[in-house]
Amino acid sequence: MASSSRKDYEIISDPFDPRCVIATFKALFGEVTEEDKLLLERIRGKEDNTSPKYTDQEERNLINKQIRKSQGFDVDFSKFQCLFNFYPSFLDENHSTLIKETDRQFFGRLAQESIADYNIRKQGTSFEFVEVEKANLYWSKGYTYFITFAAKDYCDKTKVFQAKVCNVLCREIEHRFCRLKPGQQGECDEDSKRVVKKPRINTRVRVSLPMCLR
Structure with a gap:
């Protein structure tokens, strides 16, 4: 792929x-x-x-x-x-592939591949695919898919992603990009990542000298 x-x-x-x-x-x-x-x-x-x-x-x-x-x-x-030649997918029907699977299953596979590539490029994220929300199709010498799907992060927070995938006739599928839908943050809430701080120890100890040595 x-x-x-x-x-x-x-x-x-x-x-x-x-x-x-x-x-x-x-x-x-x-x-x-x-x-x-x-x-x-x-x-x-x-x-x-x-x-x-x-x-x-x-x-x-x-x-x-x-x-x-x-x-x-x-x-x-x-x-x-x-x-x-730009129209929506009916996710529970078979239209976008010759394989015997629904569009929801087909675009779900593409979304899983897209989010895996996203995790590799971001070097540290670990989003997991949840479900396809919708998909639009553009036909012109092949198909271009605009997939909107949900994925969850390591804090179990759900985010919405967008993936653009090209399927040119007689060629392999190409994942053009995968990104968070604009307007969202890609990290967990700061509260869930807080680290308990150790109390600071004052290394400067004031020593009181006897009156005779002052």
Whole structure:
């Protein structure tokens, strides 16, 4: 299994850069099929009068804005009426792999590999994978997975992590990066790491001399 510790946390906005994530319409030509409509309904829920109304271009701009802001991890798919090549995983189904396992199991394995690599790079952390919370998929000459998962530290405190994993067609899986979700601390609470301090001993002893020797 290929692994990389390269830090590419930055947002890549150059459309000619292969690492750039830009959502495009899944069906460029022809009408949306019944299968597409069912998929859309599952992603966003049933459409009603309160559903947001955007043009196709407005939706494309909105989803790409959310992708850039969260770097692909947090997108509100309920706002869209179009299908894009960037979409959420249904964790309890089999979609992202040809192996007979659910997406929850598949992304769980990738998350375990990612957190193990994170521990090695940080040289001292010992986070353990707990569970996958969600995953987004980006399809463009292969798949890029944006996995959000929970892991616990040696103080048994649960933290939320984000892992970006690439699965290029006919190539091994590459772990691009794993990090704590922004806004969290990576260590245990200071109270749990306090060391009892020994009382200081004053080595300077004042000696009172007899009056006759003063």
